[in-house]
Amino acid sequence: MNEPARILIHGASGRMGQALLRLAAGRDDLRVVAAVSRSKPTQRVIDGVPQFAVAEAHGVPAFDVAVDFSLPDGFEAVLAMCQERGAGLVSGTTGLDERQQRAIDLAGERVPVLWAANFSLGVAVLGDLVQRAAAALHGWDCDIVESHHVHKKDAPSGTALALGSRAEQGGLRPRYASLRAGDIVGEHTVQLTGPGERLELVHRATDRDVFARGALLAAKRLAGRPPGRYRVADLFL
Numbered sequence: 001m002n003e004p005a006r007i008l009i010h011g012a013s014g015r016m017g018q019a020l021l022r023l024a025a026g027r028d029d030l031r032v033v034a035a036v037s038r039s040k041p042t043q044r045v046i047d048g049v050p051q052f053a054v055a056e057a058h059g060v061p062a063f064d065v066a067v068d069f070s071l072p073d074g075f076e077a078v079l080a081m082c083q084e085r086g087a088g089l090v091s092g093t094t095g096l097d098e099r100q101q102r103a104i105d106l107a108g109e110r111v112p113v114l115w116a117a118n119f120s121l122g123v124a125v126l127g128d129l130v131q132r133a134a135a136a137l138h139g140w141d142c143d144i145v146e147s148h149h150v151h152k153k154d155a156p157s158g159t160a161l162a163l164g165s166r167a168e169q170g171g172l173r174p175r176y177a178s179l180r181a182g183d184i185v186g187e188h189t190v191q192l193t194g195p196g197e198r199l200e201l202v203h204r205a206t207d208r209d210v211f212a213r214g215a216l217l218a219a220k221r222l223a224g225r226p227p228g229r230y231r232v233a234d235l236f237l
């Protein structure tokens with residue numbers, strides 16, 4: 001697609017939403033046409049971007065891809081809107097339940113959808129390393145420790161669960177521990193413990209822009225694709 005992809009940001013007033021709006025403003029290949037939050041906006045237009053409350057979202061202009069970083073109770077509405085509008089969805093909202101994950105599978109029959117628990121390149125690579133290590137370390141203990149800022153609502157984090165699923169694919173059963181402290185952006189340690197030795201695989205995000213940049217790149221690459229449920233690896237690696 002040579003024209004800038006038209007983007008809707010869902011969860012625009014949040015930590016991730018604000019990072020997405022700031023970074024999208026610096027890109028020529030994307031144009032943010034709407035910013036949607038749960039609460040009624042105090043200003044109708046900010047930096048040229050029209051603002052909407054969820055209740056007013058039927059009035060948003062045409063868009064190619066919605067980028068959603070909100071909360072699970074807002075997820076179904078944005079998924080439905082994308083299907084009604086024939087638009088794609090990039091979502092990083094964590095804490096979704098199995099029914100919501102199945103809804104993503106169904107939506108993928110109609111529109112292009114990418115949901116990922118983590119949009120950093122390092123975590124995409126870490127997933128492969130965890131699966132490989134788990135497959136080689138038969139019978140070892142596998143513990144996943146994640147640390148995040150005090151405002152985070154879900155635990156274990158989506159990334160911890162995704163890394164755990166990779167460990168299970170490698171043959172180990174993971175246990176989880178969660179810490180909430182200060183303003184930690186996001187840290188994940190996969191600890192593999194055997195008799196007399198221990199292997200630790202660690203990822204630390206120090207700036208949430210890394211997630212926002214990944215999600216915007218995914219939105220650009222998803223725009224104009226055929227329906228389907230895409231993974232980060234399909235678009236990044």
Ligand SMILES: NC(=O)C1=CN([C@@H]2O[C@H](COP(=O)(O)OP(=O)(O)OC[C@H]3O[C@@H](n4cnc5c(N)ncnc54)[C@H](OP(=O)(O)O)[C@@H]3O)[C@@H](O)[C@H]2O)C=CC1
Nearest residue numbers: 011013014015016038039070073074092094117118119211
């Ligand atoms: N996949 C990844 O790489 C990453 C995922 N995340 C995930 O992204 C999500 C957002 O994180 P963060 O920005 O820190 O959270 P915030 O709490 O800062 O922001 C949440 C945003 O969602 C909006 N919102 C809340 N409920 C609803 C609803 N029912 N309908 C529509 N909008 C709603 C809020 O609007 P209002 O302010 O009006 O309430 C706000 O704009 C979380 O699930 C987090 O785990 C975070 C970082 C990276």
Ligand SMILES: O=C(O)C1=N[C@H](C(=O)O)C[C@H](O)C1
Nearest residue numbers: 094117118152157158159186
């Ligand atoms: O809420 C966050 O902040 C983050 N959430 C994601 C998760 O649940 O894994 C990704 C990242 O760690 C930051």
